[in-house]
Amino acid sequence: MDVAGLDNRLPEIEAENERLRTRVAALETELVDVQHRTNTAVAQFQERVYWLDRWHVDLNALMRRRGASEFRATLRAVRSVGRAYKRLRRSMGSS
């Protein structure tokens, strides 16, 4: 083994080690940040769906049921008719 050669490279190896340590520390910090953001997002979501969870309503399961999409489409159609009627009344009122 070339001990002298290794000795010469020691400062270089130590510098590389230090660089890697710094990088690991930065990645660790990033990991905690990501986890923190994930936690916040999930907690906010849980805050928002509290009443759905309290009433055991799974909207995804509900919308997968037969007729759900059609029901939604009907609602949208009814609402669009309602909006059109309101627009018409407004335009008639303003004229």
Added chain:
Amino acid sequence: MKRTSAVIPVKDGDRYLEELLAALAGEGVEEILVIDSGSRDRSLEIARAAHVELLEIDPREFAHGRTRNLAAERTSGELICFLTQDATPCPGWLAAYREAFALDERVGAAYGPHLPRPDTSPMIARELTEFFSGFSPDGRPVVQRAGGETFLSNVNACYRRTCWEEIRFRDVAYSEDQAFGSDMLEAGWSKVYQPSAAVLHAHDYGAVEFMRRYFDEYRGLHESTGHVEPFAPAGAVRHVASAVAADRRWMAERDLDSLQKARWTARATVHHGGRRVFSALGSRAEKLPPTLRAGLSLEGRGGVAGESNTGTVGGEPAEGTGGGEQTVPALPSTTHVDTKIAHDDYDVCVRVASNGAAPLLDPVEGMADRERLRLAMVIPPFSRGSGGHNTLFQIFSRLERRGHACSVWLSDFHGYMRAVWPAVMRHDIREFFAPFEGPVYRDFGSWQGADVAIATGWQTVHESLLLDNCRARAYVVNDHEPEFFATSTERGLAEDTYRHNLHCIAASPWLRDVLIERYGASADAFELGADHETYWPRPVERRQDTVVYYARHTTPRRAVPIGLMALSELKRRRPDTRVVLFGADSPLHAAFPYEHLGVLTPEQLSHLYSQATVGLCLSLTNFSLMPKEMMACGLPCVELSGVSAESIFGADGPLELAPLDPQRIADALEQLLDDRDRWERRSREGIQFVASHTWERATDEVEAGLRHALRQRERATAATS
């Protein structure tokens, strides 16, 4: 060892047997075993003429699982193919199976489609074709693993010997293949649906025979998997109408003439309707009288699961078992009990015992000293008023406020909180205990890993040990929980939790010493805090005659019978003493009159402690929060000596201690009621003592314990590297 063996169970199967054996020979199967259970047709003659191995068994010994195991034991091929006597392999069948097993070394079984024979009725032909094409829409082999499709059919299946040796067919009368399919996936094997390994197969029964066969099939399915076929008349009618319509489309595509279509439509209606009824009956067969069972069964089987060996064939006593000599004592009739739960409650504990803990991640240098950590706390089920959970969330919410990324995970193997969804659980935690801001998970499906996974009760430890992607595990121990149970499974499991090398953070020096001395655990201690914003001497007049007692009788470690006897004695000595009991929903039966206050909020408790003269709170295990909260309100408190209190307060500290003796406890109460100086001293010293016992301090101690757990990992790795 031969490469491939084929096993064909036979009984009166001469119709297709010759064709089947010729096809197997043509495919190059090296070893063919026909196992005959009492054929009376030409089956034996055909088998002998084909020079295959023939094994004859008593028909009474036949059971689908047991007999196939016996046959497999008699063969030596690395691959064991099972066919029924009416399934003829199509060209390329064996090569297709070999291709399937080459996909992965953990492929334990493969199965192929059943193609209809030319004379098969349209409804069966359609169902077979549609059923199998559903497994592989693109016509390529499909690997099925745990959590996926469990279907497997011994009409046409091939097994890797090592897989069969490990799993083996269950000794069930029917559906042994389905049971094997789910067992093997659960054991980590996979299976392959190979569309190219086809057989010609059809059960050509008459309409009534078909129904009786469905009765047998669903009965077997129920006995092996617990499946109960749902049945609702309106749904059945809808199903029959849609199945008949599909059959008619199938017939139209194949240009059947009108007369044939009309004939098969009528037959299809009977077939599908009968199938719905008989499958529902079959899966409820144990509720039918034995005679009716035998009548409905194509096999004439009148007994229930597990009776196949008792000599009953076709509902009649079998040869040699009847007669007047009854040597077997009569037993009461059995009651069939369906599968009620998906897995046993303590399954997770067994998994830890069998497979050990999930490996921890390699430690990262300096991780114990990082400012912010990823902490995941695993909690047992909770309800309002749970003192242990209050401690946990007082501390965990503070750790969160210090910048650590915190999440909470419920471990609930009894399913106590299965009706509480995660957002509600989170809301309840915030309402009952502390303003925790992070997410709450009801199971571990979204587990993301953590720097420290924190177990918090004996029910959470085994689950925590199975969590992966952790740098360390710690165990916040609120009490010595084995003492909560008599000799029992729970006691044994609770003791076991201290022996898994989790770094313990115990809720008193006494508890820490118990863990170290009795279990050899590594442990730190923290001291419970008091919420000084809630518990302080309120500006209300303090009475001179009132003893308040935390009489939570549902918690045996609270020694309520002893406490009540002590108060009875006190009332005998001092009849004018006012006794107030709280902490239990309903009033207790006592040998003295008292006032009942039920379960109080912290604010109400603070007022109660500020008005009372002496508090009584007993604990046979670890010290609890309540005496500190009493002291924070200036209320002297009597506790048990010789357990854990001395480890915090000393033998003659601010707490009045008495042994587990009603007379001595009554003495201690009486002294505080009668001796004003003593009362003053205890009250003053109590306030002073608990002033420094804050939740911030407790959080410091727990955080130090968590970092200690990480540091231990760093040290252990440094020592081994």
